[in-house]
Amino acid sequence: MNKALKYKIVVWFIIGFLLIFLPSAVTTPSQIQTKSIVLGIGIDKSDSEMLEVSAQIIIPQQSTNYSPKNLIASAEGNSLIDAIFNIEAEIGQRLGLAHCYVIILGDEICSENIPEILDFFIRSNIMGNNSSLVHTSGKAKKLLETSAQLSASDVNNLQNITKYNRKNNIAADTSFIDLFNEYLSPAPFSLVASISVDESESSSSESSSEGSSGDSSSSSSSATNSPSSTVLKNDGSAVVFKKGKKLLTLNKDQVIKFNWLETKTQRGLLTIEHFTNNILNDVNITLKQISKSINFNAKIVNNTPILKLNIALETTLDVIENPEGDLYTIHYNYFDNAFRNAVQNKVKQDIADALSISKINNFDIMNIYNIFNTSNHQEWKKFLSTLENPENYMERVEIEVNTSIVDRK
Amino acid sequence: MKVISSLQFTFISIFLLLSTKVFTITPYVFGYAGKDSIWSMSFGALIDLAILVLVIVIMQKNKEITFFELLKKSFGTIIAKILLCFLFVFILLKALFLYQETHSFFLQILFDEFPLLLYVIPVLFITGYFAVKGIDTIARSIEIFAIFVLIGVIICASTAVNDANFNYLLPFFEDGIGPSLDGLWAQMFYRGNPIILLCFMGKVEFKKHFNVKFILSNFILLLMLLGTALLFYMVYGPSARYVEFALADLPQYDPFVSDLGRFNWLSVVVCTFALFLTSSVFLYCLALIGRWILGLKRSIIPIGISLTMVIILALINQFSLPLMMERIANEWLWINASVLFLYVLLSFGLLIFRRKNE
Numbered sequence: 001m002n003k004a005l006k007y008k009i010v011v012w013f014i015i016g017f018l019l020i021f022l023p024s025a026v027t028t029p030s031q032i033q034t035k036s037i038v039l040g041i042g043i044d045k046s047d048s049e050m051l052e053v054s055a056q057i058i059i060p061q062q063s064t065n066y067s068p069k070n071l072i073a074s075a076e077g078n079s080l081i082d083a084i085f086n087i088e089a090e091i092g093q094r095l096g097l098a099h100c101y102v103i104i105l106g107d108e109i110c111s112e113n114i115p116e117i118l119d120f121f122i123r124s125n126i127m128g129n130n131s132s133l134v135h136t137s138g139k140a141k142k143l144l145e146t147s148a149q150l151s152a153s154d155v156n157n158l159q160n161i162t163k164y165n166r167k168n169n170i171a172a173d174t175s176f177i178d179l180f181n182e183y184l185s186p187a188p189f190s191l192v193a194s195i196s197v198d199e200s201e202s203s204s205s206e207s208s209s210e211g212s213s214g215d216s217s218s219s220s221s222s223a224t225n226s227p228s229s230t231v232l233k234n235d236g237s238a239v240v241f242k243k244g245k246k247l248l249t250l251n252k253d254q255v256i257k258f259n260w261l262e263t264k265t266q267r268g269l270l271t272i273e274h275f276t277n278n279i280l281n282d283v284n285i286t287l288k289q290i291s292k293s294i295n296f297n298a299k300i301v302n303n304t305p306i307l308k309l310n311i312a313l314e315t316t317l318d319v320i321e322n323p324e325g326d327l328y329t330i331h332y333n334y335f336d337n338a339f340r341n342a343v344q345n346k347v348k349q350d351i352a353d354a355l356s357i358s359k360i361n362n363f364d365i366m367n368i369y370n371i372f373n374t375s376n377h378q379e380w381k382k383f384l385s386t387l388e389n390p391e392n393y394m395e396r397v398e399i400e401v402n403t404s405i406v407d408r409k
Numbered sequence: 410m411k412v413i414s415s416l417q418f419t420f421i422s423i424f425l426l427l428s429t430k431v432f433t434i435t436p437y438v439f440g441y442a443g444k445d446s447i448w449s450m451s452f453g454a455l456i457d458l459a460i461l462v463l464v465i466v467i468m469q470k471n472k473e474i475t476f477f478e479l480l481k482k483s484f485g486t487i488i489a490k491i492l493l494c495f496l497f498v499f500i501l502l503k504a505l506f507l508y509q510e511t512h513s514f515f516l517q518i519l520f521d522e523f524p525l526l527l528y529v530i531p532v533l534f535i536t537g538y539f540a541v542k543g544i545d546t547i548a549r550s551i552e553i554f555a556i557f558v559l560i561g562v563i564i565c566a567s568t569a570v571n572d573a574n575f576n577y578l579l580p581f582f583e584d585g586i587g588p589s590l591d592g593l594w595a596q597m598f599y600r601g602n603p604i605i606l607l608c609f610m611g612k613v614e615f616k617k618h619f620n621v622k623f624i625l626s627n628f629i630l631l632l633m634l635l636g637t638a639l640l641f642y643m644v645y646g647p648s649a650r651y652v653e654f655a656l657a658d659l660p661q662y663d664p665f666v667s668d669l670g671r672f673n674w675l676s677v678v679v680c681t682f683a684l685f686l687t688s689s690v691f692l693y694c695l696a697l698i699g700r701w702i703l704g705l706k707r708s709i710i711p712i713g714i715s716l717t718m719v720i721i722l723a724l725i726n727q728f729s730l731p732l733m734m735e736r737i738a739n740e741w742l743w744i745n746a747s748v749l750f751l752y753v754l755l756s757f758g759l760l761i762f763r764r765k766n767e
Contacts, residue, residue, distance in 0.1 A: 373579075
């Protein structure tokens with residue numbers, strides 16, 4: 001009897017529950033009507049010195065292809081949330097940022113403290129932590145508009161450009177939470193990929209330049225809607241942020257030199273120019289880098305921080321050509337001691353250049369502070385205390401490089 | 410009287426340890442201990458383990474009587490009931506926090522808008538129903554779902570291994586032991602769940618070598634939780650302080666995972682099974698203690714009282730997790746830490762008392 005009564009209570013509860021909630025479930029508008037899907041956010045400084053936020057929004061529609069209709073909505077505000085509220089008021093929907101894959105920073109806004117501007121995103125948890133951060137030399141809104149013209153199936157759309165080359169280019173993989181991590185670390189330097197809008201009509205030449213430049217990480221990726229329209233251009237350049245503000249821009253040739261010190265960048269092309277040995281005479285040899293492993297050994301000797309690097313490369317031959325560009329169809333036995341030395345010298349030279357750029361501009365995107373601080377904490381503190389200005393520690397850093405290379409036929 | 414097997418009891422203990430340790434505690438501790446948080450968490454895990462050993466020894470020594478009977482025998486009825494009142498408050502606050510944590514978790518992971526009533530009524534009903542059905546039903550359910558929950562925790566945590574950077578934790582104790590101790594104190598609200606196991610005294614069917622297996626399995630779970638926390642700190646680095654739900658955010662962060670499709674549903678599974686069933690355990694214990702205090706035979710009234718108090722306290726905190734976390738840091742931490750300290754002393758007292766009697 002008791003069991004039957006309990007059972008009835010449950011049944012009546014379920015009936016009551018359905019009666020209360022079913023009408024509201026049926027009559028409540030679907031979320032797609034009240035919430036928009038944002039793919040990208042652009043942040044600029046407006047003419048009135050306010051924050052201008054733009055959002056690339058998908059407009060759902062019945063379609064037989066995978067090309068969504070996009071809308072660019074933008075509004076000004078005193079803060080990020082203020083501008084977002086204004087966009088919401090303008091489009092009549094709330095902004096859904098869960099699918100936002102990119103945050104684009106216009107060049108002008110980069111003189112402000114970016115983590116302070118983005119603070120709302122990281123605290124509110126309304127956006128995924130791994131949204132990529134991208135700098136553009138012009139207006140972020142312009143980049144979003146160009147991106148919106150591209151179809152989703154286009155391999156060179158903004159999403160692919162920001163996500164591609166993750167293993168090739170250290171700047172291409174900076175998410176906005178990385179910026180916060182670096183901002184909060186003792187060496188607050190970040191490297192952010194720079195993508196620009198190219199309004200020239202040479203789109204086909206841009207996209208065909210990949211590979212011929214000699215290094216995949218410095219190649220251009222472009223996307224066109226029509227031959228004469230604007231293109232998205234990712235030429236491998238990047239912007240260095242110091243304490244959340246833009247410090248300087250590095251071109252693609254400078255950026256790839258920093259790749260040697262980054263463990264995440266695995267692939268790339270390595271070109272040894274004007275190589276001569278017993279068989280080959282004055283040829284350019286390009287190798288495909290398959291993998292790379294780096295061992296750090298940080299020591300402070302006579303108050304000089306010395307970073308010893310052991311870089312192990314696994315490569316395969318891509319092409320041998322003479323300076324005139326004629327290809328060697330037969331693969332000669334190029335892989336001898338002279339070639340190993342040439343590779344070692346090339347890596348050494350690149351790292352020396354990277355260090356030189358860092359010293360001149362006093363930035364540390366190679367994370368040298370953290371390497372010494374974590375491995376030789378006491379000695380590092382002691383070393384810093386001997387400096388007149390501890391922020392200038394890069395001036396005293398030396399790097400020793402040992403490169404080993406394995407050829408995979 | 411023996412209603413749950415030793416295996417079921419082990420799983421209940423595991424769920425109690427798991428429930429408040431996988432989501433908010435990890436980023437919360439980081440706010441106090443910074444990169445020494447993993448040490449704070451380790452010290453906290455040691456405290457949990459020590460309490461667990463203490464509780465299991467008391468339970469083994471008093472296999473045939475309930476906790477209330479033990480207290481009555483030792484201190485008399487009035488003091489026993491007063492002590493149980495403290496335990497009631499201790500469990501009530503934890504249950505409330507668990508309900509709130511689950512609500513906020515769903516709000517963040519599953520829905521952008523989540524009507525409060527749609528959460529409160531079904532959840533309180535389901536957990537209340539479990540509690541009415543009794544510990545054997547809860548224990549059996551936990552026994553069935555435990556393995557899936559544990560696998561879910563492991564997968565959620567391990568997806569972000571690629572992004573882990575051990576350097577975020579170095580150098581250890583850069584500012585001395587102070588931050589670690591701050592972090593340890595901050596998590597005292599979350600710790601001490603094994604004390605709740607005293608409510609199951611006299612209901613567990615102990616088998617041979619149970620103690621070793623029980624402590625070993627809980628120790629492995631604590632190591633697993635520490636591993637999850639370690640990964641979380643290594644993945645998020647200084648940004649850990651901004652994250653609300655550690656286990657839910659770990660699979661979100663990894664670009665590899667987000668390219669393939671997120672594993673969030675696994676954390677939803679973990680949350681649904683682990684938190685709901687643990688809430689049911691809390692509610693059952695509240696009902697049991699309520700019955701002991703009020704001298705009732707049925708659980709309906711104490712469950713009704715407990716749920717009403719949960720709703721009132723949640724309303725006071727506006728059903729807001731940040732507000733509740735602030736209240737925990739300022740008030741509830743002291744309450745629960747005091748009760749925990751009292752019960753640890755009491756447990757030692759009970760052991761000494763028994764030895765003298767013997």
